[in-house]
Amino acid sequence: MNGAQYIVQTLKQQGVTQIFGYPGGAIMPLYDALYDGGVEHLLCRHEQAAALGAVGYARASGQVGVCMATSGPGATNLITGLADAMLDSIPVVAITGQVPMAAIGTDAFQEVDVLGMSLSCTKHSYLVENVENLGDIIAEAFEVARSGRPGPVLIDVPKNVQVALVEPRATVPCTTAPNALDEAALAKARAMLAEARQPILYVGGGVGMANAEAELRAFAERSGIPAVTTLKGIGTLNPDHELFLGMLGMHGTKAANLAVQQSDLLMVVGARFDDRVTGKLDAFAVNAKVIHLDKDAAEFGKVRQAHVGIDAELQQVLPRLTGEHLAIDAWRDQCKALKAEHQWRYDHPGEAIYAPLMLKQLSEALDDTAMISCDVGQHQMWVAQHMRFTSPRNHLSSAGLGTMGFGLPAAIGAKLARPEHESVLVSGDGSFMMNVQELGTLKRAQLPVKMVLLDNQRLGMVRQWQELFFDGRFSETILTDNPDFVAMAAAFGIPGETITRKEQVQPAIARMLQADTAYLLHVRISEEENVWPLVPPGVANDQMMESKA
Amino acid sequence: MNQHNLQIEAQFRPEVLERVLRMTRHRGFRVDDMEMSTAADCQSLSIRVTVSSERPIQLLSRQLEKLMNVTRVETHLMEQPLKQSA
Ligand SMILES: Cc1ncc(C[n+]2csc(CCOP(=O)(O)OP(=O)(O)O)c2C)c(N)n1
Numbered sequence: 001m002n003g004a005q006y007i008v009q010t011l012k013q014q015g016v017t018q019i020f021g022y023p024g025g026a027i028m029p030l031y032d033a034l035y036d037g038g039v040e041h042l043l044c045r046h047e048q049a050a051a052l053g054a055v056g057y058a059r060a061s062g063q064v065g066v067c068m069a070t071s072g073p074g075a076t077n078l079i080t081g082l083a084d085a086m087l088d089s090i091p092v093v094a095i096t097g098q099v100p101m102a103a104i105g106t107d108a109f110q111e112v113d114v115l116g117m118s119l120s121c122t123k124h125s126y127l128v129e130n131v132e133n134l135g136d137i138i139a140e141a142f143e144v145a146r147s148g149r150p151g152p153v154l155i156d157v158p159k160n161v162q163v164a165l166v167e168p169r170a171t172v173p174c175t176t177a178p179n180a181l182d183e184a185a186l187a188k189a190r191a192m193l194a195e196a197r198q199p200i201l202y203v204g205g206g207v208g209m210a211n212a213e214a215e216l217r218a219f220a221e222r223s224g225i226p227a228v229t230t231l232k233g234i235g236t237l238n239p240d241h242e243l244f245l246g247m248l249g250m251h252g253t254k255a256a257n258l259a260v261q262q263s264d265l266l267m268v269v270g271a272r273f274d275d276r277v278t279g280k281l282d283a284f285a286v287n288a289k290v291i292h293l294d295k296d297a298a299e300f301g302k303v304r305q306a307h308v309g310i311d312a313e314l315q316q317v318l319p320r321l322t323g324e325h326l327a328i329d330a331w332r333d334q335c336k337a338l339k340a341e342h343q344w345r346y347d348h349p350g351e352a353i354y355a356p357l358m359l360k361q362l363s364e365a366l367d368d369t370a371m372i373s374c375d376v377g378q379h380q381m382w383v384a385q386h387m388r389f390t391s392p393r394n395h396l397s398s399a400g401l402g403t404m405g406f407g408l409p410a411a412i413g414a415k416l417a418r419p420e421h422e423s424v425l426v427s428g429d430g431s432f433m434m435n436v437q438e439l440g441t442l443k444r445a446q447l448p449v450k451m452v453l454l455d456n457q458r459l460g461m462v463r464q465w466q467e468l469f470f471d472g473r474f475s476e477t478i479l480t481d482n483p484d485f486v487a488m489a490a491a492f493g494i495p496g497e498t499i500t501r502k503e504q505v506q507p508a509i510a511r512m513l514q515a516d517t518a519y520l521l522h523v524r525i526s527e528e529e530n531v532w533p534l535v536p537p538g539v540a541n542d543q544m545m546e547s548k549a
Numbered sequence: 550m551n552q553h554n555l556q557i558e559a560q561f562r563p564e565v566l567e568r569v570l571r572m573t574r575h576r577g578f579r580v581d582d583m584e585m586s587t588a589a590d591c592q593s594l595s596i597r598v599t600v601s602s603e604r605p606i607q608l609l610s611r612q613l614e615k616l617m618n619v620t621r622v623e624t625h626l627m628e629q630p631l632k633q634s635a
Binding site for chain 1: 608614616
């Protein structure tokens with residue numbers, strides 16, 4: 001067998017059943033091996049979408065996502081997707097074709113230094129110099145991608161390695177041993193929890209990545225600590241729990257931000273004090289001590305000093321913390337009162353469609369297994385605020401990188417990961433156009449992905465900032481020249497409709513969900529709506545703006 | 550501005566030096582001095598770098614420890630800093 005066939009065989013041994021990619025010269029031997037290799041491959045219409053498709057697949061399934069591309073422009077197009085996976089700790093393995101070893105460094109046709117480019121946007125990367133190493137490298141790459149703090153790994157395979165003959169052998173199984181729990185730190189954390197009067201559980205995406213939702217929910221229930229999540233932590237906690245205060249940070253709930261600001265202990269689990277979370281850092285929860293649990297010890301003290309940092313598998317450490325219900329009844333009452341006082345309001349005047357209400361209605365029309373992918377901007381924040389999630393696997397949002405164009409490929413990847421569940425995209429008119437070519441992928445694969453396009457004819461989130469912080473100088477954010485989106489979908493054989501008034505919303509959602517094909521629901525919304533509340537730049541999180549002052 | 554010496558042991562890979570230096574720059578540390586040597590069997594290498602930064606050295610050393618091919622990182626505060634270029 002040749003190197004390319006060896007790659008396909010090793011991928012199958014790793015349990016890979018779905019690949020996202022795009023062919024080209026330097027990866028043709030691998031595409032030849034895929035022709036009858038027994039692994040599904042989805043032809044995306046842009047390598048960025050192949051990488052983001054793999055991200056969506058990984059996020060929805062918890063498995064490693066796999067994408068591939070040719071050398072040069074194919075590989076450079078993957079980079080945004082890898083950076084997205086890097087910042088959100090998503091396990092992805094990318095395979096790129098490369099010019100033959102002898103041509104590397106000669107400025108050959110479609111040669112770029114992919115290994116060099118990958119250094120800053122992957123957890124690790126390889127250039128395979130010898131076909132004998134191929135199997136072990138792939139096995140190691142999968143282990144690196146999914147172990148510890150997960151992330152993307154790139155394998156660059158020169159064409160001569162793909163065609164070289166090789167005697168396949170069993171790959172060395174590769175596992176990472178967990179490190180022992182730091183008992184002294186654990187004891188200190190327990191003591192801090194017992195002493196705290198106003199503790200808050202601050203939950204990030206790391207919990208879902210570690211499959212530790214059950215352990216976290218049990219801890220939250222046992223201890224009775226009021227809880228908040230980050231954007232990526234959404235779905236990790238029971239959304240209906242009386243002590244769950246919602247998302248914190250720039251567009252978080254007022255209850256969450258006020259409670260965090262008043263807390264005397266932050267128990268941070270799988271989160272990293274992102275600047276969208278903390279606002280003005282030296283004014284963030286100033287009276288709080290910090291217990292930080294994470295699989296990545298480099299997060300301890302990176303942004304905020306921890307009094308105790310515990311580097312451990314969250315599944316193991318959470319059951320070891322606090323057996324008792326903490327005596328913090330007054331604080332619980334205070335948090336419940338904050339939550340009651342700052343409920344969302346949906347009583348919006350007029351006939352026009354109010355996006356937050358529409359998303360709430362969409363959420364109510366779906367069951368708990370539905371996967372929502374979104375793009376980046378106002379609609380992304382409205383999804384986080386107004387839709388209800390019971391698992392982080394159901395909320396696919398580009399949190400760390402904020403990648404416009406993420407949504408459609410992620411929704412496609414999610415649908416392939418969990419075909420039995422509904423995959424719904426919520427996009428904006430700006431973001432949708434960034435990977436709109438993937439309508440072709442939907443057509444090709446006949447995937448029934450449901451698309452809700454919230455069209456404000458603006459780059460809404462940027463327009464909002466221009467309105468609030470740049471004197472209303474709307475520089476390059478007006479999109480009144482958008483295409484006819486429904487006609488565009490129709491060109492790909494995808495049915496759809498446009499709605500403009502509140503009373504059309506529920507029947508249109510029903511029609512969309514009843515369709516057994518892909519569907520585009522194009523929703524015209526006001527160009528002036530803003531996302532509230534908002535922590536303006538440079539102030540503390542309790543100084544939230546609630547509407548234009 | 551603190552100056553530290555980092556002693557880094559790593560498996561030999563052609564790109565290891567690049568990874569270490571990229572990480573050092575990106576995390577906010579300036580390289581003031583450095584040397585590298587490869588073991589006789591060419592399997593491992595060691596890098597000694599003197600870095601300066603306003604940031605705590607753990608911000609760098611913990612990130613370096615995470616690099617796949619890096620096997621050990623030791624840090625020492627320089628009591629008598631090297632003469633620094635302006
Ligand atoms: C690739 C990329 N380019 C630019 C941005 C900056 N950006 C953030 S939100 C936004 C506007 C998004 O507009 P739209 O998709 O229509 O969503 P809306 O905010 O109107 O809901 C822009 C340009 C980004 N996040 N990603």
